[in-house]
Amino acid sequence: MLLTGNPKLSIIIPTFNESANIGRMIDSILSILRNSGIHGEVLVVDDSSRDGTIRIVQEIAASNPEVRIIVREDDPGLSQSVVEGFSAAKGDILLVIDADFSHPPSMIPEMYNAVCSGADIAVGSRYLKGGGIEDWPLKRRIISLGATGMARILVPEVTDPVSGFFALKRSVVSDAPLRPRGYKILLEVLGRGRWVTVTELPFTFHDREAGESKLRMSTMTEYAAQVISIALSALVSRTGHVYSEWMRLIKFGLVGLSGIVVNMGLLYLLTEYAGLYYLVSAVVAIELSILNNFILNDLWTFSSRRLIHRYSWIKRLFAFHIIAAGGLLINLGVLYLLTEFGGIYYMVANLAGILVAFLWNFFLNRHLTWKGGVPRLN
Ligand SMILES: Nc1nc2c(ncn2[C@@H]2O[C@H](COP(=O)(O)OP(=O)(O)O)[C@@H](O)[C@H]2O)c(=O)[nH]1
Numbered sequence: 352m353l354l355t356g357n358p359k360l361s362i363i364i365p366t367f368n369e370s371a372n373i374g375r376m377i378d379s380i381l382s383i384l385r386n387s388g389i390h391g392e393v394l395v396v397d398d399s400s401r402d403g404t405i406r407i408v409q410e411i412a413a414s415n416p417e418v419r420i421i422v423r424e425d426d427p428g429l430s431q432s433v434v435e436g437f438s439a440a441k442g443d444i445l446l447v448i449d450a451d452f453s454h455p456p457s458m459i460p461e462m463y464n465a466v467c468s469g470a471d472i473a474v475g476s477r478y479l480k481g482g483g484i485e486d487w488p489l490k491r492r493i494i495s496l497g498a499t500g501m502a503r504i505l506v507p508e509v510t511d512p513v514s515g516f517f518a519l520k521r522s523v524v525s526d527a528p529l530r531p532r533g534y535k536i537l538l539e540v541l542g543r544g545r546w547v548t549v550t551e552l553p554f555t556f557h558d559r560e561a562g563e564s565k566l567r568m569s570t571m572t573e574y575a576a577q578v579i580s581i582a583l584s585a586l587v588s589r590t591g592h593v594y595s596e597w598m599r600l601i602k603f604g605l606v607g608l609s610g611i612v613v614n615m616g617l618l619y620l621l622t623e624y625a626g627l628y629y630l631v632s633a634v635v636a637i638e639l640s641i642l643n644n645f646i647l648n649d650l651w652t653f654s655s656r657r658l659i660h661r662y663s664w665i666k667r668l669f670a671f672h673i674i675a676a677g678g679l680l681i682n683l684g685v686l687y688l689l690t691e692f693g694g695i696y697y698m699v700a701n702l703a704g705i706l707v708a709f710l711w712n713f714f715l716n717r718h719l720t721w722k723g724g725v726p727r728l729n
């Protein structure tokens with residue numbers, strides 16, 4: 352769906368005890384809207400703050416019809432609040448931004464324009480070149496990298512799938528089966544929303560100067576459950592981006608099986624019929640099975656990515672070989688460790704080795720050899 356004219360923008364701000372920030376935040380958003388000529392509204396979704404946040408917003412709203420507040424009383428939570436904002440918003444484009452100035456409101460017009468020019472979702476990314484995070488302690492960075500890494504298993508094309516700063520067409524979420532829980536609402540949207548194109552804009556995350564963060568450790572376990580739930584429901588629903596990653600994994604596995612057939616078949620044929628010494632046959636068989644796998648993965652598993660490839664086929668072929676060599680070492684390493692130190696029967700240990708090497712091969716090839724990417728605006 353292409354948005355034409357001057358589509359209305361709804362800016363959703365989830366808040367909990369943000370009296371130190373919310374007034375300034377709304378003021379700066381209103382002046383940005385005015386200066387850029389964007390037709391917009393501001394929708395604060397508050398979880399019954401007790402610090403005066405609600406009163407501040409109500410006062411602004413009294414003299415400003417484009418500012419509204421929803422005060423939630425049940426089921427508190429950041430994601431739940433944002434989703435409630437999605438349904439209450441009147442705009443064609445919805446944008447989510449924190450109240451604490453961690454996300455620069457000055458980027459709102461850029462995000463809006465990205466969606467107007469065709470992206471279903473525009474993500475403000477901390478991990479894209481040009482973006483970053485300021486003033487975060489090491490522990491917080493590590494937690495964030497872990498969360499991002501887990502999310503990228505599901506949506507590899509987005510560098511910051513857990514960003515709290517994003518804009519989207521209303522149709523992405525209007526009848527999507529979202530199950531908002533916890534903190535990472537964007538991942539929920541990417542995992543279960545209806546979208547085709549995503550674009551990312553780099554930004555630098557500034558840690559809040561006023562008020563305090565509400566992130567707690569318990570949110571991490573909730574998050575892990577969310578990732579697993581999205582992965583599994585994609586398999587059941589058989590649609591969407593996460594499902595296409597499952598398909599890739601399955602295709603990659605089938606190609607791997609075909610490689611075993613090529614490998615074993617050639618080993619036998621070259622030794623029995625061409626009269627080669629079996630180790631020489633093995634070397635030829637291994638290389639040809641790697642070529643078999645490369646070609647099939649290139650033409651089939653990652654075919655949709657070929658169109659936007661970063662690397663020439665010769666580089667892809669080279670990377671595929673290096674990763675395969677790494678996979679072989681991993682297979683042997685796991686076999687050795689589990690057998691020698693785990694006391695596990697070597698045939699079973701080898702199965703574990705194959706599985707680990709398979710995942711290694713899949714993820715490294717997906718992110719390096721067939722590295723795709725979303726169109727960037729800048
Ligand atoms: N409605 C609502 N907003 C929340 C909740 N927790 C945090 N927020 C808001 O979500 C945004 C990000 O929260 P913050 O605590 O700054 O998280 P951090 O930036 O990851 O440390 C801020 O605007 C908060 O006011 C919540 O439970 N409900």
Ligand SMILES: [Mg+2]
Nearest residue numbers: 449451453559
């Ligand atoms: Mg914050």
